[in-house]
Ligand code: KG4
């Protein structure tokens with residue numbers, strides 16, 4: 001079995017996965033959303049201190065598995081370095097105490113493996129990764145990630161968080177903006193669809209965020225309509241750029257992963273786009289869209305089988321890599 005640890009942002013999570021079957025045997029996550037809410041976003045120092053409390057608490061639940069462990073996997077990059085280091089410190093401690101090899105996990109690749117929890121790996125695949133830190137289209141092929149498009153500024157999740165903050169709706173913004181959008185009219189405000197006139201294979205969310213800010217100044221009470229119209233523009237933006245790639249890329253299996261992939265409007269729109277192109281859409285279980293150690297463990301099983309271990313001194317929080 002593999003013990004996996006995730007602490008790249010504000011979720012403390014630990015999982016146990018079978019190395020033989022890839023089956024998820026244990027998974028627990030403690031989210032810090034409530035503690036960060038009053039600041040309207042994640043405060044790294046606070047997140048790090050909370051990981052130092054929560055990670056050992058979860059570890060206490062897995063003591064029965066410890067004698068059967070074959071490796072310890074931990075998210076090392078990308079993420080907030082002060083929070084990554086908490087998971088890394090615990091992984092190193094367990095590795096030394098039980099004399100187990102360490103497996104270093106790329107957080108973005110782990111999000112792709114959220115699709116394969118208790119399921120076989122699909123490879124190749126075209127993946128739209130939309131999270132709090134990233135907005136990318138990745139060609140996942142032979143277990144490697146080839147970046148086809150990325151954001152020039154904010155990420156999708158970040159833009160939902162910022163809109164929620166401007167409307168005073170709390171943190172995290174994604175779920176609450178989606179909830180308000182359900183009550184609003186997506187055509188109420190014609191927000192500009194980013195880069196729609198540009199042939200660039202890239203994303204950009206900061207201009208849209210500014211357009212939303214100006215609208216809030218004019219109609220501060222139209223929260224539901226603003227949320228719906230903002231979400232509509234994000235959806236159109238993701239579809240326009242994905243379409244460009246779908247036109248030329250023959251890979252048939254497509255997926256959306258990351259925290260913002262829980263968004264129902266984006267899911268449904270992507271479902272239609274895939275149907276239009278004869279592609280098959282794969283989605284992770286809602287509970288595995290946001291950060292979790294189950295996806296870390298699933299990727300770790302593949303790395304374990306290939307013997308991809310890291311030495312203790314090689315493991316460090318490489319915040320920007322990935
Ligand atoms: O993947 P994740 O848990 O953490 C990172 O790796 O960043 O993603 C968190 C992000 C947050 O910005 C959150 O607002 C966004 O995902 N999110 C959503 C939804 N649920 C979470 N964004 C849009 N719609 C949602 N339903």
Ligand code: ZN
Nearest residue numbers: 131259290291
């Ligand atoms: Zn993430």
